[in-house]
Amino acid sequence: xxxxxxxxxxxxxxxxxxxxxxxxxxxxxxxxxxxxxxxxxxxxxxxxxxxxxxxxxxxxxxxxxxxxxxxxxxxxxxxxxxxxxxxxxxxxxxxxxxxxxxxxxxxxxxxxxxxxxxxxxxxxxxxxxxxxxxxxxxxxxxxxxxxxxxxxxxxxxxxxxxxxxxxxxxxxxxxxxxxxxxxxxxxxxxxxxxxxxxxxxxxxxxxxxxxxxxxxxxxxxxxxxxxxxxxxxxxxxxxxxxxxxxxxxxxxxxxxxxxxxxxxxxxxxxxxxxxxxxxxxxxxxxxxxxxxxxxxxxxxxxxxxxx
Amino acid sequence: xxxxxxxxxxxxxxxxxxxxxxxxxxxxxxxxxxxxxxxxxxxxxxxxxxxxxxxxxxxxxxxxxxxxxxxxxxxxxxxxxxxxxxxxxxxxxxxxxxxxxxxxxxxxxxxxxxxxxxxxxxxxxxxxxxxxxxxxxxxxxxxxxxxxxxxxxxxxxxxxxxxxxxxxxxxxxxxxxxxxxxxxxxxxxxxxxxxxxxxxxxxxxxxxxxxxxxxxxxxxxxxxxxxxxxxxxxxxxxxxxxxxxxxxxxxxxxxxxxxxxxxxxxxxxxxxxxxxxxxxxxxxxxxxxxxxxxxxxxxxxxxxxxx
Numbered sequence: 001x002x003x004x005x006x007x008x009x010x011x012x013x014x015x016x017x018x019x020x021x022x023x024x025x026x027x028x029x030x031x032x033x034x035x036x037x038x039x040x041x042x043x044x045x046x047x048x049x050x051x052x053x054x055x056x057x058x059x060x061x062x063x064x065x066x067x068x069x070x071x072x073x074x075x076x077x078x079x080x081x082x083x084x085x086x087x088x089x090x091x092x093x094x095x096x097x098x099x100x101x102x103x104x105x106x107x108x109x110x111x112x113x114x115x116x117x118x119x120x121x122x123x124x125x126x127x128x129x130x131x132x133x134x135x136x137x138x139x140x141x142x143x144x145x146x147x148x149x150x151x152x153x154x155x156x157x158x159x160x161x162x163x164x165x166x167x168x169x170x171x172x173x174x175x176x177x178x179x180x181x182x183x184x185x186x187x188x189x190x191x192x193x194x195x196x197x198x199x200x201x202x203x204x205x206x207x208x209x210x211x212x213x214x215x216x217x218x219x220x221x222x223x224x225x226x227x228x229x230x231x232x233x234x235x236x237x238x239x240x241x242x243x244x245x246x247x248x249x250x251x252x253x254x255x256x257x258x259x260x261x262x263x264x265x266x267x268x269x270x271x272x273x274x275x276x277x278x279x280x281x282x283x284x285x286x287x288x289x290x291x292x293x294x295x296x297x298x299x300x301x302x303x304x305x306x307x
Numbered sequence: 308x309x310x311x312x313x314x315x316x317x318x319x320x321x322x323x324x325x326x327x328x329x330x331x332x333x334x335x336x337x338x339x340x341x342x343x344x345x346x347x348x349x350x351x352x353x354x355x356x357x358x359x360x361x362x363x364x365x366x367x368x369x370x371x372x373x374x375x376x377x378x379x380x381x382x383x384x385x386x387x388x389x390x391x392x393x394x395x396x397x398x399x400x401x402x403x404x405x406x407x408x409x410x411x412x413x414x415x416x417x418x419x420x421x422x423x424x425x426x427x428x429x430x431x432x433x434x435x436x437x438x439x440x441x442x443x444x445x446x447x448x449x450x451x452x453x454x455x456x457x458x459x460x461x462x463x464x465x466x467x468x469x470x471x472x473x474x475x476x477x478x479x480x481x482x483x484x485x486x487x488x489x490x491x492x493x494x495x496x497x498x499x500x501x502x503x504x505x506x507x508x509x510x511x512x513x514x515x516x517x518x519x520x521x522x523x524x525x526x527x528x529x530x531x532x533x534x535x536x537x538x539x540x541x542x543x544x545x546x547x548x549x550x551x552x553x554x555x556x557x558x559x560x561x562x563x564x565x566x567x568x569x570x571x572x573x574x575x576x577x578x579x580x581x582x583x584x585x586x587x588x589x590x591x592x593x594x595x596x597x598x599x600x601x602x603x604x605x606x607x608x609x610x611x612x613x614x
Binding site: 006046088114184185186187188205208209211218219220221222225226228229248252256257258259262263265290294297299300301302303304306307 | 395416491492493496507512514515516518525526527528529532533534535536552557559563564566567568570571590595600601606608610611613614
């Protein structure tokens, strides 16, 4: 009944207009698990780290209900490392350095104890690796959600298109939706992508919110207007964690519940960007999360009876 | 009890990725009046045109309840002309040509019959001209809404800051809000601008929707996701017309009603961009408008009880 998450657990070094971090803990699966664990446990994590990954971080995840049987530790190697720089428009970023390290030959094995997972979140990774995880599931999960990025569209499009056929919800940003579909209009892009396999498409637009497409239905979620977006790293993964955490908890995969899941994801992402790295995600309480979700109601509600 | 509108009535020549127009009817006050007249009449228009402005266009506006006593016709001169080109990202545009013509020495006179207007919409114009209209009003209107643009921030900032002191609602786009406040964060920009005079700030973000700021309150309205944005010219003015049309009709200047007004404005703007120039605005019915406003409810509504 639990949530399976696959993705990177890594080190990041980040520069934003508000400051600069040393090597800090990052990785898609780290953010997804931290975010989702507010809604559902256990989370069954699949990833790979080097001997340099702090035991304290693994222990913290375990304390949040994240099972680590599927996290391979290669003692004599280094963890994946990414370094990037953001500008004032935080929807754009430059990659300064990428060191694959342990990720170079990551061959995830789904432990037997993970086979009961009905919900699968494929964090951004080599498409063939995402696919290999799906192929190891003996029962087709109730819902498979996938994230990906422009890099795989440029280097592994056939593999990406193959795994997309087996995915229910694709979660990408606006420029990735345009690149994947070769359509500039996001409505046209969605129509094209919904023919590639996914029945639902979530387009993340950073500070401009997110769109959910399903058939002819559309839902628009705002981002919470914030004084400062301190560090957007991991915001998309945190969004995915909130989205998938909510759906796994409620076990309701209707369009209506996905709309609520997007609000939950947006609320979680709004916390993530308030401090560097995972700092904010580690300190928020369930009460703060509920208050913030409530803020989204006030943010978008209007009185149609006044028209 | 009616709405006073001041602004340009002009010719445009427009190029978008979807096509190119000859000289067509445009101007801020034209779009505002066409949009607002779906909600309130009479609209008391203040503008200036040359002898080249088609009588049929004036007659059409009159048939929609737009009073033209305040529209000066300079038979021997030419109307204001603007030509511009849009790219795929329609939030950006290049001005190809601007011919002031009659606008060069526009000194608007508010007719006596306009003095009963409780609602005033100052369309984008030289700030000193906007101010001169306000100064001619013998009774302080119930609500003054103003639009402006980056050009006036660069060439007439002191005049702009002066008129801002007398305005209730400022309606500008995101880059203009950043320029006016010298703040990148829109939340910080809003705080700064709300100290300049206006009690409400509406930030238009094109395809990303609009934000309403008032004190510590924020409201976010989406734009309707459209397959194609055919021509964004006049969308901001059409938004203003819908916003002000709704408020003038309901005579309710509460924050709550302004939220609904923003949805009405967004719905009107979503029609405007579907065809070149004013074409779409001239053909839509009240029923189509109501259907579209209803679409916005479906676009943003989510079930918080599912959280």
